[in-house]
Amino acid sequence: DAGVTQSPTHLIKTRGQHVTLRCSPISGHKSVSWYQQVLGQGPQFIFQYYEKEERGRGNFPDRFSARQFPNYSSELNVNALLLGDSALYLCASSPIPGDKSYGYTFGSGTRLTVV
Amino acid sequence: GESVGLHLPTLSVQEGDNSIINCAYSNSASDYFIWYKQESGKGPQFIIDIRSNMDKRQGQRVTVLLNKTVKHLSLQIAATQPGDSAVYFCAENMNDYKLSFGAGTTVTVRA
Secondary structure, three states: OOOOEEEOOEEEEOOOOOEEEEEEOOOOOOEEEEEEEOOOOOOEEEEEEEOOEEEEEOOOOOOEEEEEOOOOOEEEEEOOOOHHHOEEEEEEEEOOOOOOOOOOEEOOOEEEEEO | OOOEEEOOOEEEEEOOOOEEEEEEEOOOOOOEEEEEEEOOOOOOEEEEEEEOOOOEEEOOOEEEEEEOOOOEEEEEEOOOOHHHOEEEEEEEEEOOOEEEEOOOEEEEEEO
């Protein structure tokens, strides 16, 4: 079975531009979460979606938005990119939010560099 | 600030020895904890988890201990191997939708 897949794996953007990152959860998983991991730090929670609805949001500005599609895949959008948005963006899936019998499975991430 | 943190940023261990990685948390209401391993260029990989109604849980070569009295979590790796070299994170499940991570401990295995 395929794990959590994210695309693209790497990309470079210029300050002020917009970016869209994509995530496909494990088959059968209905919950997708997004995390930002700055180099040398642990991942920071951005969003969680379940059944196409936002269930939680971290301390990130409104430039960050996301959505979940009927097939449970998800997009993370970031507008007006800043240099500080350079990070590894991780997607995690779980069968349902807070499923303590399974945990959360992460993808390999998208490495975003803003220049 | 973050509610989950690790005691030491780096750990060097001889191949074959046991490793112990520590983690402190501050939210006494947290009821679920996960240890992840992250290798360079990859996403966090699930190692083992534990619920707050347990003190100890064992997996293959790994053991997680939870001390709720002092809000401390540890990961023990038996017979450490070169493939165990990575950054290890403890994560605290908060509010059923969010994982809160510490800064991580870098484990280096010496041959």
